[in-house]
Amino acid sequence: MTIDKILNDAKSEKLLNKEEAIALLNVKNNSSDFYKIISLANEMTRSEFNNKAFIFAQIGLNAxxxxxxxxxxxxxxxxxxxxSTWRKDINSILSETKAIVNEGINDLFLMxxxxxPINDFLNIARNVRSILPDNxxxxxxxxxxxxxxxxKLKEVGFTGAYHIKRLREGIDTTIKPETRIETLNSIKKAGLELYYCVEPIGPEHSYEEIVDEMLRARDYNVGVMAAMRRIPVKGTPLYEKGQISSVELSKIAAVTRIVTRPHRAMNAHETIQMSLICGVNQLYAEAGANPRDSISNTEKSRGLSVKNIKKLFEDAEYEISRDY
Ligand code: SF4
Known part of the structure; x- marks a missing residue:
């Protein structure tokens, strides 16, 4: 099967299978087929999402x-x-929320x-929801x-949850894959929107492992999909394994977009500008704690601001969405 045939099938809305998705990932970076993949992902996102881009923000509530x-x-x-270690108090969470909302975002994540403690989290969320515009x-x-x-999450005002079965769950983490799946099923059963991501991608992961997560997301019919590379944080056990290149992440994001077919938006994380011509139309501003950073207030370090993101989208000739 040729790459042209697979891409033509994808273009005519055929859902690609595992073998076809792996074939796309196996395309050599910077080859002419590579640019065909990038081109189709870009075209799909720009046409299906009306050239609209989305800004999400995440506040990490504790370090x-x-x-x-x-x-x-x-x-x-x-x-x-x-x-350092800390836990944000409700007043600082509310004032950060107000500031971020005023800058113009579509979705707010609390991490x-x-x-x-779940009851503390639910109380915080109830307060945040009370000051958050309905849209x-x-x-x-x-x-x-x-x-x-x-x-309960739904009752206090959450509309969705970010949850995934991470790559090598149970090997690089201490959680059983089945536990993650049970949570994914609970999210869907409760009627919360599931946000999914293939992550954290490192050089050691096979394309088969990566594609399994794309297909899982498609089975869950996710609206917002993402691909994220692992950032090697010094002092963590996987630090020495390094990271994949921005070009590789862009290719994986483009293939993820084509295979998973999210119906609202596609993200690649951490942000790289080149992904914005590879089918990515959603980026994250980040504040507070972040598992990819050793600086506990990531807004002072790796985290981008809403202002940074607006500039990136304008530069990529996206229109920032006000359709919530
Ligand atoms: S906070 Fe870090 S260690 Fe804990 S579950 Fe999340 S990624 Fe894993």
């Missing part, structure tokens, strides 16, 4: 040692690499480490939870 000990995360308790979606990015908790 504390996390018992899940993911080998790529700066907050894993056995290798904690952040310069915690896996063992953050801004509120998304939970927390540890695993059951259906009853999913319903």
């Amino acid at each position: 504390e040692p996390c018992p899940v000990n993911c080998k790529f995360c700066s907050m894993g308790k056995n290798h904690y690499t952040m310069e 915690t480490t896996a063992d953050y 801004i979606r509120l998304v939970a990015n927390i540890g695993d939870f059951d259906y009853v908790t999913a319903l």
Whole structure:
């Protein structure tokens, strides 16, 4: 099967299978087929999403040692690499929320480490929701939870949850893959929107592993999809494995977009400008704790601001969406 045939099938809305998706990822970077993939992903996003781009923001509510000990995360308790530990109080969360919302965002994510007390999180969310305009979606990015908790998240005003089965879950993390899947099912069953991502991609991951997550996202019919490369944080167990290039991430994002067919937006993280001509139309502003950073207030380090993102989208000739 040729790359042209696979891309033509994708263009005519045929859903690609595992073998076809792997064939696209196997295309040599910077070859002429590589540019055909980039071109189709760009064309699909620009036409299906009316050339609209979306700005999401995430606030990491705590910088504390996390018992899940993911080998790529700066907050894993056995290798904690952040310069401090803290938990944001409600007043600072509310004032940060107001400031970010005023800058103009579509969706707001609240993130915690896996063992953050759920009742505290629900109380914070209730307060945040009360000051959030109705048209801004509120998304939970927390540890695993059951259906009853999913319903509670919905009740306090969350519209969705970011949750994934990470690459090498249970090997590079201490969570069983089945536990992650149970949470994904609870999210869907409760009627929350599921945000998905293939992550954290490192040089050691096979294309087969990567494609499995694209297809899982498609099976869950996700609206917002993403591909994220692992950032090697010094002091974490996977640091020495390094990272994939921006060109490789752009190709993976383009293939993810073509294979998964999200119906609202596509993201690549951390932000790279070249991804914006590869089918990516959604980026994240980040504040507070971030598993890819050793500086606990990532807005002072790796995290981009809403202003940075607007500039990137304008530069890529996207129109920033006001259709929430
Ligand atoms: S990635 Fe999340 S679950 Fe894993 S150690 Fe970091 S905070 Fe905990």
